[in-house]
Amino acid sequence: MATPVIGRRVLRNEDARLLTGRALFVDDVQLPGMLHVAFLRSDFAHGRLKRLDVSAARARPGVVAVYESADLGDYSKPAPLLVNPPPIPGHVFHACTPLPLAKDKVRFVGEPMAMIVAESRYLAEDALRDCVADIEPIDAVIDLEAALAPGAPLVHEHLTSNAAAHVLQRKGNYQQARQAADLLVKRRFLYDRGVAAALENRAVVARWEPRAEELTIWDTTQAPIPIRNGLARMLGLLESQVQVIAPFVGGGFGPKIMMFYPEELLLPWASMQLRRPLKWAEDRQENFYATTQERGQVHDAEMALTRDGRVLGVHDVFLCDTGAYDPYGLTIPINSQCTLLGPYDIPNYESEFTSVFTNRPIVTPVRGAGRQHGVFVSERLLDIAAKELGIDLVEIRKRNLLGPDRFPHNHEIMFQDSAPLIYDSGNYLPTLEHAARAIGYDDFRRTEQARLRAEGKHVGIGIACYVEGTGIGPYEGARVTVEPSGKVRVATGVGTQGQGHFTVFAQVVAEVLGVAVEDVRVVTGDTREFHWGTGTFASRGAVVAGSACHAAAMSVRGKILDLASSVLRVAPDRLELAGGRVRVSGSDDAGIGLGELSGKANPLRGAVRPGTEPGLESTAYFGPDRGSTASGVHAIMVEVDPETAAVAIKRYLVVHDCGTMINPLLVEGQIHGGVAHGIGNAFYEQLVYDEQGQLLNASFMDYLLPTATDVPPIEAAHRETPSPFNALGLKGVGEAGCIPSGAVFAQAVEDALSGYGLEIREIPLSPNRLFELIERARRP
Amino acid sequence: MTLGGTFTFAGPRPLVWDLLQDPAVLAKALPGTKTLTRTGDDKFEGTMKVSVGPVTAAEFAVTVTLENRVAPASFAMQIDGKGAIGFTRGTATVDLQEQPESATLMTYSADVLVGGRIAAVGQRLIESVAKMMIRQALDALNKELQSRVQGGA
Numbered sequence: 001m002a003t004p005v006i007g008r009r010v011l012r013n014e015d016a017r018l019l020t021g022r023a024l025f026v027d028d029v030q031l032p033g034m035l036h037v038a039f040l041r042s043d044f045a046h047g048r049l050k051r052l053d054v055s056a057a058r059a060r061p062g063v064v065a066v067y068e069s070a071d072l073g074d075y076s077k078p079a080p081l082l083v084n085p086p087p088i089p090g091h092v093f094h095a096c097t098p099l100p101l102a103k104d105k106v107r108f109v110g111e112p113m114a115m116i117v118a119e120s121r122y123l124a125e126d127a128l129r130d131c132v133a134d135i136e137p138i139d140a141v142i143d144l145e146a147a148l149a150p151g152a153p154l155v156h157e158h159l160t161s162n163a164a165a166h167v168l169q170r171k172g173n174y175q176q177a178r179q180a181a182d183l184l185v186k187r188r189f190l191y192d193r194g195v196a197a198a199l200e201n202r203a204v205v206a207r208w209e210p211r212a213e214e215l216t217i218w219d220t221t222q223a224p225i226p227i228r229n230g231l232a233r234m235l236g237l238l239e240s241q242v243q244v245i246a247p248f249v250g251g252g253f254g255p256k257i258m259m260f261y262p263e264e265l266l267l268p269w270a271s272m273q274l275r276r277p278l279k280w281a282e283d284r285q286e287n288f289y290a291t292t293q294e295r296g297q298v299h300d301a302e303m304a305l306t307r308d309g310r311v312l313g314v315h316d317v318f319l320c321d322t323g324a325y326d327p328y329g330l331t332i333p334i335n336s337q338c339t340l341l342g343p344y345d346i347p348n349y350e351s352e353f354t355s356v357f358t359n360r361p362i363v364t365p366v367r368g369a370g371r372q373h374g375v376f377v378s379e380r381l382l383d384i385a386a387k388e389l390g391i392d393l394v395e396i397r398k399r400n401l402l403g404p405d406r407f408p409h410n411h412e413i414m415f416q417d418s419a420p421l422i423y424d425s426g427n428y429l430p431t432l433e434h435a436a437r438a439i440g441y442d443d444f445r446r447t448e449q450a451r452l453r454a455e456g457k458h459v460g461i462g463i464a465c466y467v468e469g470t471g472i473g474p475y476e477g478a479r480v481t482v483e484p485s486g487k488v489r490v491a492t493g494v495g496t497q498g499q500g501h502f503t504v505f506a507q508v509v510a511e512v513l514g515v516a517v518e519d520v521r522v523v524t525g526d527t528r529e530f531h532w533g534t535g536t537f538a539s540r541g542a543v544v545a546g547s548a549c550h551a552a553a554m555s556v557r558g559k560i561l562d563l564a565s566s567v568l569r570v571a572p573d574r575l576e577l578a579g580g581r582v583r584v585s586g587s588d589d590a591g592i593g594l595g596e597l598s599g600k601a602n603p604l605r606g607a608v609r610p611g612t613e614p615g616l617e618s619t620a621y622f623g624p625d626r627g628s629t630a631s632g633v634h635a636i637m638v639e640v641d642p643e644t645a646a647v648a649i650k651r652y653l654v655v656h657d658c659g660t661m662i663n664p665l666l667v668e669g670q671i672h673g674g675v676a677h678g679i680g681n682a683f684y685e686q687l688v689y690d691e692q693g694q695l696l697n698a699s700f701m702d703y704l705l706p707t708a709t710d711v712p713p714i715e716a717a718h719r720e721t722p723s724p725f726n727a728l729g730l731k732g733v734g735e736a737g738c739i740p741s742g743a744v745f746a747q748a749v750e751d752a753l754s755g756y757g758l759e760i761r762e763i764p765l766s767p768n769r770l771f772e773l774i775e776r777a778r779r780p
Numbered sequence: 781m782t783l784g785g786t787f788t789f790a791g792p793r794p795l796v797w798d799l800l801q802d803p804a805v806l807a808k809a810l811p812g813t814k815t816l817t818r819t820g821d822d823k824f825e826g827t828m829k830v831s832v833g834p835v836t837a838a839e840f841a842v843t844v845t846l847e848n849r850v851a852p853a854s855f856a857m858q859i860d861g862k863g864a865i866g867f868t869r870g871t872a873t874v875d876l877q878e879q880p881e882s883a884t885l886m887t888y889s890a891d892v893l894v895g896g897r898i899a900a901v902g903q904r905l906i907e908s909v910a911k912m913m914i915r916q917a918l919d920a921l922n923k924e925l926q927s928r929v930q931g932g933a
Contacts, residue, residue: 043867043896109895129864137869285897692893698900 005511006728009665013518014248014502023248026203026218027281034205035064037267037280038124040114040131041289042106045142045359045693046153047135049106054114056130062123065274066131067115067266069103075269076100079260080230082364083329085165086418092166096156096357097327100262106135107155107324108361109693110289112262117270117278140359140693144298144319147356155324155357164326165355169337171412172348174304177313181304185385189299190762191373191742193321194685195291196366197705198497200250201282202291206267210275216243217268222495223258223535228527230260231268239531242268246525252497253677254365255292257537259327263290288698292328293687294366296321296358297336297373303381304348309389309396313348316340316377320370322355323362330355332363332370334416335469339739340374341411341421343428343465343631344400349413359693365537367677371468371739376763379464379743383750384759392445393747394436397465401428408724416538417472419626424731426631426657427721432465434717435633435655439463444637449751458642459650462748463635464740470630470658470732471543471723475623476533478545480509480552482560482616484602486580486595488513488520490552493533494545495525499734500666504542505549507662508728512553513560514577515594532621539630539732542662547622547726555618563601563616564592628723630731632656634675634744640752645771647683647749649712657719659731667733668716674737675714680706681738682745686764704766753777781907784889787918791925792882797852799921799928800874809920811913814839822846828861832902832909838865852876859892866896886918 017023040054054066069076079097102113113133118124141147141155147162155162178184205218215237221227221244228244235242249256267278282290299318305311320333333353341349386396402409404427411421440448444461452459478492490509494501506520523529533545561572564582568575574585583591598616608614637651654671661667684704688696697703722729742763749770750758758777765773789796799805803824807816816826824844831838840863847856854875861868870892877885894906902909 045895132862285900288900690899692895694893694895694899696899696903698897701901702904 005507005517006660006662008507008663010503010507010517010663012500012503012666013506013522014500018248025200025248025250026205026220029205029218029279031205031207031277034277034279035117035119035274036121036124037278038116038121038128039112039263040116040128040133042102042109042111042113042133042135044106044135044137045109045140046155047106047137049102049104049113049133050136051134052113053132057116057127060123060127060130062119063116063127064119065117065270066127067101067270068113069099069101072100075234076103079265079327081329082258082260082327083331085330086334086414086416088167088169088414090168093330094159094164096164096325098262098325098362100265108289108359109695110286110361111324112290115266115270117274140691142358142360142689142691142693144296144321144356144358147358148354155359162357163354164322164357165330166353167330167333168352169413170350172313174313174315174348174350177304177348178315181312182307183305183385183388184302185381185388186302187381187384187761189301189377189380191295191297191376192764193293193296193687194366194681194764195288195293195687195703196253196255198251198253198256201284201287202256202261202263203281204263204267205277205279206271207277208272208275214241214243215268215272216245218245218247219264220249220256221246221258221264222252222256222497222537224495224525224527225493225531225533226258226535227260227264228531230258234265235268235272244527246495249495249497252495252536253367254294254369254537256497257364258535259292259364284700285698288695288703289361292362292364293323294332294363294369295372295681296363299373299377301377301381303385305385305389307389309386309391309399311344311346311400314340314346314378314381316351318353320353320355321358321360321363323358323360325362326355326357327362328364331416332365335370336373338374338411338413338415338421338469339371339467340378342375342378343402343426343467344378345402345406360689367674368735368739369538371466371735372681372742375464375466375740376742379740380746380761383747394432394441394463397432398429401432402426415469415627417627422626423467423629424723424725425721426467426629427719428465428631431631431655431657431719432633434719435463435635435653438655438715438717439635439637439651439653441635458640458752459637460640460748460751460754461635461637462744462746462751463633464743464747465633466740467629467631468539468732468736468739469627470539471624471730472538472540472627473544473623473625474534475621476545476548477530477619477621478505478548478552479530479617479619480549480556482513482556482594482598484595484599486519486593488515489523490520490549491523491529492545492549493530494536494541497536499541500663500669501541504546504662504666508546508549509553512550512557513594515580519580538627539734543628543726543730543732544622544624546662546730547728548620550727551620551622552618555620556616559601559616559618560594560597564597567592567597567600622726624725626725628659628725628731630656630658630733630736632736634740636744636748638748638752640749642753642756642774645767645774647767647770649679651715652712653715654737655717655719656733656736657721658733658736659723660720660729661718662730664718667718670733671716671737672714674735675741676706676711678738678741679711682741682763683765683767684710686766781892781894781910782890783892783910783914787886788879789884789886789922789925791884791929793876793878793884794852795925795928796876796884796886799925805921805924809917809924811916822849832898832905835865835898835902838863838898840868866894866898868892868894
């Protein structure tokens with residue numbers, strides 16, 4: 001019997017290429033005759049574009065073309081709406097998507113107004129300085145509440161207000177719950193914006209090949225197939241004339257999903273106009289404006305509880321900043337709405353949100369995608385209620401967790417994928433107990449905290465629960481081929497941004513076919529290799545594409561056993577696959593190598609039997625009805641210096657349940673990256689805009705990312721509650737590391753400063769903001 | 781960004797007033813000014829080169845429009861600067877009061893919006909750079925004033 005490969009801590013297949021600099025990134029693509037592109041962007045957050053004079057830029061030697069909106073002709077159309085709002089009764093949604101280049105009006109600092117194509121990037125950037133944009137400023141819409149006030153300037157003047165959407169979802173009857181409650185806690189919670197800060201910025205290379213009439217695009221997208229399909233449609237080409245390659249990409253985190261960014265739309269078009277290949281690579285400063293961002297929300301939330309800490313219901317009204325346009329529909333606020341329910345049994349829930357247009361860069365999902373906010377609100381309300389009721393923070397959570405007998409659990413509201421919010425499986429209490437035990441919660445509460453305080457040390461623990469909706473449909477596919485060398489090739493459509501797809505998909509296939517993991521070569525993100533699928537987002541790669549790989553491998557396995565049975569004249573049930581061979585059970589030498597068998601499946605003479613196909617190859621798809629729900633608990637211990645507000649994270653512990661793990665090492669990698677991202681969100685990263693929409697910290701000098709010294713060693717522990725929705729029992733893990741970080745951080749800092757009267761209701765807590773809060777709490 | 785302050789010139793108010801309306805003098809006094817010319821009764825146009833922190837020597841096309849002139853006591857300015865790395869626009873008021881020993885007290889205040897890359901990258905330094913530039917300009921003007929006072933005496 002072969003040793004199981006799924007579940008093993010296999011080192012990554014792709015690392016040799018990545019670590020030695022042999023992996024291809026978009027900016028590595030060099031083509032003969034390639035031209036370079038720079039974009040003229042608005043310096044104003046809100047204004048009328050009265051006149052744009054690009055004549056001097058056009059006249060500059062080395063400039064090949066300059067395009068403004070009027071030059072695009074019919075190609076100047078609003079970008080596609082990427083996600084339709086789920087059919088929630090009574091919802092209001094105004095779709096406003098951007099033009100490739102602004103016309104008449106600019107709506108955020110960084111909105112592109114003209115595209116310059118030159119012989120080099122230097123010349124293109126020089127030509128930016130030749131352009132004169134005459135913009136008449138309009139007061140910027142920045143504050144979410146002021147945006148909705150009567151008489152506020154309108155971001156989109158064909159609408160009557162800056163409200164982009166309104167949704168109300170209900171389960172049970174909150175008003176009745178409220179009346180039955182012994183305690184109501186009501187607070188306002190704030191969560192502010194950050195950037196995804198991927199190591200690699202965005203980049204696009206486009207080449208129209210006039211002889212072949214084919215367009216090839218190298219793009220840092222997370223979703224090459226939708227980009228190919230959309231570009232083909234917009235450019236009037238067959239899908240098969242367009243190839244999109246998303247090679248190695250240095251981090252996605254959401255803003256690289258199928259965005260149809262202006263740069264993605266314009267380079268292919270201009271390459272066809274000019275019949276030359278074009279390249280654009282975003283610089284870090286552009287990234288602060290031109291790449292989508294997330295996280296601005298304001299929640300007014302109330303929790304109704306009984307005296308013994310049982311939650312009867314939650315009522316939440318929130319505003320969600322969608323930026324200047326809303327191409328991603330309602331995904332983020334619906335994630336906030338749904339994730340607030342967490343792992344808890346909340347029988348009555350009323351949640352209402354208004355999405356708000358502002359003169360800030362466009363908001364689309366960033367790792368967590370609204371889930372943070374829901375978790376922050378419910379966990380903070382539980383903390384506040386526990387204090388008022390005199391119940392321990394862990395105990396109040398235990399009293400409200402859904403028990404293992406409650407699955408599948410229908411929350412009676414609709415999730416972002418237009419399916420009802422139904423949890424597939426989960427076992428929450430042991431996860432919480434594991435985390436509390438591992439961080440030494442009981443001892444800390446009984447004696448340790450007081451002992452440390454007596455020594456003058458302000459140490460606290462934070463412990464917070466969360467769920468993560470993962471692995472949503474619609475589907476992904478994979479093709480598995482056994483090659484004559486005996487090695488196996490897997491092609492799938494999702495893009496890869498460092499997750500380890502070349503390893504986890506290889507493990508799934510290796511397990512089914514009995515080959516070595518390093519003998520499985522995975523190809524992702526190239527539409528010539530595989531052209532059905534949606535992309536990498538929503539923690540779905542391993543679940544959905546992984547399950548497709550499994551299905552395709554199972555089908556190939558069937559073909560292998562069939563053919564081997566006839567070649568070896570042995571019944572299939574006596575055959576096993578191991579070591580790259582088909583072996584007859586109980587016999588060491590009888591059998592055939594997979595490579596040789598693949599040759600027999602592709603004969604040069606004779607005939608392939610009717611009803612069979614040549615080769616040991618299969619394509620299969622996996623499309624779940626709905627996502628699978630992962631869960632976990634983060635527990636941290638911090639020490640706070642009340643004089644300087646410096647926070648040192650002493651321990652960071654994650655107990656996580658993403659169902660069956662394909663590779664625990666990579667699950668931990670996802671958690672580590674997520675936690676680092678979460679620490680940034682919680683304590684360092686904040687985009688600071690002035691009242692006229694100018695971003696004041698658009699560089700890594702002023703925008704603080706956590707560094708290696710700010711991210712402590714992360715202790716990860718796993719539980720496995722398999723999902724019943726797929727053959728391997730998989731759930732996603734991509735966002736888990738950063739979802740509860742705000743909640744756990746606030747709780748821990750508050751706990752460390754117990755006695756100071758501090759109540760943290762906002763994230764991020766920059767070091768200076770925490771200092772202000774401490775000073776304010778100290779004042780009598 | 782709001783800026784404001786006072787400065788005492790060692791010279792009589794009408795002379796200070798004249799200096800402040802003289803583009804040739806202002807061009808010399810304002811650090812980084814490459815050109816400054818009067819293009820209308822109340823209008824100056826020119827170019828300035830300004831360094832703010834990591835943003836080195838950025839060139840701005842500047843238009844200053846004078847308003848509400850009450851010679852020799854007060855005036856207001858509309859300032860509009862545009863460059864490849866951003867823009868500034870704002871209003872300022874200048875008030876001149878006679879002081880004993882024929883000195884002049886200037887009280888100024890400005891409300892300036894800075895946008896684009898210069899705001900994004902230079903934000904931490906803009907205010908201190910602006911204050912430094914004002915201080916250098918006023919010192920230079922005062923020097924010019926004294927040479928005029930002495931020349932006239």
